[in-house]
Amino acid sequence: MSAPATGDVRPGGPRMSAPATGDRSGRAPQRGPAPTAQRGAAPSTQRGTGMVLKTLTEEEKQQRVRDDVLRNRVGEMRRAAEEDMRRRQDDLSRAVAEREAASRRAAEEETRKKAEEEARKKAEAEAIRRLADKEKAAAALAANPATSAAPGRAAEAEDDEEGASRRRGAGGAPGKVAPARPAPSKTRGGDDRRRGKLTISTALDENERVRSVASFRRRVEREKRLMQQSALAPTKVLRDVVVPETITVQELASRMAERGVDVIKALMKMGVMATINQVIDADTAELIVSEFGHRVQRVAESDIEIGLVEDADDDSVLLPRPPVVTVMGHVDHGKTSLLDALRQTDVAGGEAGGITQHIGAYQVHLKSGKAITFLDTPGHEAFTQMRARGAKATDIVVLVVAADDSVMPQTVEAIHHATAAKVPIVVAINKCDKPGANPDKVRRELLQHGIVVEQLGGEVQAVEVSAKAKTNLDQLEEQILLQAEILDLKANPDRRADGVVIEAKLERGRGSVATVLVQRGTLHVGDVFVAGNAYGRVRALIDDKGKNVVEAGPATPVEVLGLQGTPEAGDEFMVVENEARAREVAEFRQRKLRDARAAAGNRGTLEQMFSKIKAGEAKELPIVIKTDVQGSLEAILGSAQKLATEEVAVRVLHGAVGAINESDIALAAASGGAIIGFNVRASKQARDLAERDGVDIRYYSIIYNVLDDLKALLSGMLAPTVRERFLGYAEIREVFNITKIGKVAGCMVTEGLVKRGAKVRLLRDNVVIHEGQLSTLKRFKDDVREVKQGMDCGMSFENYDDIKQGDMIECFELETVARQL
Known part of the structure; x- marks a missing residue:
């Protein structure tokens, strides 16, 4: 069986191909996709064309699979969006149809009401007309009594069938008058109520009152007015009123859609005298709501936060998101330099001088199109606080360890923080370009703290980098992205943030x-x-x-x-x-x-206030002054104002003449102040209230004692003067690296003396490069309190290791001197 003839496929050549034998439409047969070459097979040649098919690599296959998955996901999202759009259109159409039906029903109801109103008006007019005809007939009978068969009995032509038959009599002949009926019997307790229909005879009976046309019209108008008022009266709407633990009268009236005046009247009926802005409790508010006929919903004040955080999203709406990384490590191990290298900007240099755009977090966009978010949190404490709040702001921790210093105390602290937060760690061994770098030592020392790197059979990734030389930064980014891929970080972007x-x-x-x-x-x-x-x-x-x-x-x-x-x-x-x-x-x-x-907070006695003043928490002294006479009050107020300076002052909350009462105690308690009584005393109720609220009352009888105490309190509020006292100099002769301690300086005291725990300054070429505290002072192997001039010693700084041979150490002490007014 011979193959079908193929046309010329060369560029620019004529395309001539015969149609297939079975295709009678004349269309060219469709070509299917070329078969995919198997991995490892030799490239095959298509028969008759001379074309060589390219063998797909494993990476290209994976890329095609990922593209197919992405296309399927995009298709699913598009179909979901179309379905949502169709559903919304159906809901809109349904709503429009319901609105039109409601409009039609309203129009029909309006038409029916108009027809009923017209019929009612016609009936009223007909009744008035009939009553007028009856009155005319009665007047005609009164003018011609001969037509009547007996005095007091009248007969006339009437449309009523019952009246006509009564006039015709038993024979039915016209013109005859029916015999008079006997008077109704009153044997049933004198019941003379009218029975049957109203006729001319009964209407003209002398024993009954005749209703006039005016009274009938008044009744009709009254009924019409009542019907109009009932139609215009609004229908009361019952609402579900949410009542918290406390609520103002105005807010309660707004939630019930009632007038505030009506709510106040209801409260007054219950014996509660309240204004529009006064706060009432939940029980009283519940009674008011029930009084107005609404439904009550009691809620606690904390229920306001219910539903504030939405529930977790469905997995079908989640999309991949960038990882959030926090860089941690020991001081001077290159954390900031590593971040600068990753960001390819000099953040530290920008912060030293002018304006900086540093906001605590930033994103790094890689060449592959992916992004990594780095957090620059202010220390480990803030990091653990975020984790304790359940915010889960950090996904991965990059632990930076210097290859020349290895594991240090703050490195261990960072490991503890990350372990407590249950966050995966990626170790970045920095400063690998330095001569004394030893990455293997770093890996071995990390074993002591439970960090087993991948090179030693563990699962923690460790990358040797250099922030200064910018080497292996791409590997660090790859490890971060790999860890993020393992965590499968996803989030829903289509919701409230x-x-x-x-x-x-x-x-x-x-x-x-x-x-x-x-x-x-x-x-x-x-x-x-x-x-x-x-x-x-x-x-x-x-x-x-x-x-x-x-x-x-x-x-x-x-x-x-x-x-x-x-x-x-x-x-x-x-x-x-x-x-x-x-x-x-x-x-x-x-x-x-x-x-x-x-x-x-503790507000109370003057001793507690004095301790707050010493701690620098108060710069203003609030007091209440009560005296026996106005002259004493003016003297104390004038002297207290003279004691004020630019830093401290006496704030008189209230000054008056008379005994100390409950309002003075409440004022002092609200402001956290004290009460000074000059030749006056507090009542028993005021003393009990002061004891309950912890308000201190001081009694004086000599004005100088008052001023002396106020002056002492204001003097304590002044910031003390800090003086610096020089102790001595020491020269660094040698620098030693001690495990678990850090760098220790071997020094010679050249002047004065050096004390442990004193303040120190590190001088390099007579320039101060660090100021801190001396943490360790040794003489040979023993810890000593001080070292005098001409003696050798070993010293280490607190949280600082950048020391070199030839640096000078200046030791000094700070003294505080109390100030007086």
Whole structure:
């Protein structure tokens, strides 16, 4: 069987191919996809064409598989969006149809009401007409009594069938008058109520009153007016009223949609005298709501936070997000230099001089298109606080260890923080380009703290890098991305944003500025949000490069402008539906914070106040003065004002003549002050109240004693004078590296003496490069308290190791001298 003829496929050549035998339409047969070459097989040649098929590599196969998965996911998202759009269109059509049906029903109801109103008017007119005809007939009978068969009995032509038959009589002949009926019997208790229909005979009976046309019209008008009032009266709407633990009268009236005056009247009926702005308890509010007929929903004040954080997202809507990395390590191991190298900018150099765009977090975009978010948190304590709050702001910790110093105390501290937070660690062995670098020593010492690197059979990745030479930085980024791929980090960008506050500050001209890390959802300009006990609306979003953006997705750090207050680092950040909800949540959290501070605060005796003054917590002395005469009060007030300086002052809350009463105690307790009584005493009720609230009352009878005590308190409020006392100099002759201690300087005391625990300055070429505290002072192998001139010793600084041979150490002490007014 011969193969079908193929046309010329050369570029520019004529395309001539005969149609297939079985295809009668004349169309050329469709060509299927070329068969894929198997891995490892020799490249095959297509028969008759001379073309060689390219063998796909394993990476290209994986790329095609990933492309297929991505296309399928995009298709699923597109189909879901189309289905959502169709569902919304159906809902819209249904709503339009329901609205049209409601309009038709309303029009029909209006037409029916108009028809009923016209029929009612016609019936009223007909009744009035019939009553007028009856009155005319009665007048005609009175004018011609001959037509009547007996006096007092009248007969006339009437449309009523019953009256006509009574006039015709039993024979039915016209013109005859029916015989008179006997008078009704009154044997049933004198019941003379009218029975049957109203006729001319009964209407003209002398024993009954005749209703006039005017009275009938008045009755008809009254009924019409009542019907109109009932139609115009609004229907009362019963509402579900949410009643918290405390609520103002105005707020309760607004929630019930009632007038405040009516609510106050209801409270007065219950014996509660309240104004429109007064706060009432939940039980009273519940009784008021029940009185107005509404339904009550009792809630606690803390229920306002229910539903503030949305539930977890479904796995079908999650998309990959960049990892969030925190760099930790020992001092001077190159953390900042490594971050600068990764960011390819000199952050430290920018911060030393002018304006910097450092906001605490930033993103690094790699050549592959992926991104990594790095956090620059202010120390380990803030990091653990975020983890304790459950914010999960950090996914991976990069532990930086210098190859020449190996594991140091703060390195161990960083390991403990990361282990407690259950965060994976990637070790970056820095300074591998230095002559004394020993990466193997770093790996061995990490074993002592439970960190087993991959080279020693563990699972922790360790990369040898150099921030100065910028070597192996790409490997470190690959290890971070590999760890992130293992963690399978995903988030839903199509929801309301929430995250964590990295840092917050108050800037001139910009107000409160918060740096937030978005964890879920997308933050847009104009969103209303709550951050701790502060809230606001997003006025602007600024990224780590200082550019304004309109939105920020998951794992993106941005600066947020528009806060009404300043939150704290580690507070949760979330977007809410409206500003009223945000204000309620923020006010509730502020009340909780105030209550906690009030419970923790101690206000009371002058001794406690004096301790606060010594601690520098108070610069103003609040007091209440009560004296026996006005002259004494004026003297004390004038002398107290003269004691004031630019730093401290006496703040007189209240000064009056008379005994100390309960209002004075309440004022002093509210302001945290004390009471001075000059030749006066407190009543028993005031003493009991002062003992309960912890307010100190001091009695004086000599004015000089009052002024002496006030002067002593104000003197204690003054900041003490700090003086520096020189101790001695020491020269570094040799530098030793001691395990678990760090660098120790072998020194010779050249002048004065050196004390352990004293303040020191490190001088290099007569320039101060460090100022700190002396942590270790040894003489040979023994710890000593001081070393005098001409003696050798070993010294180490607290949290500082950058010492060199030939440096000078200046030792000094700080003395505080109390100031007097």
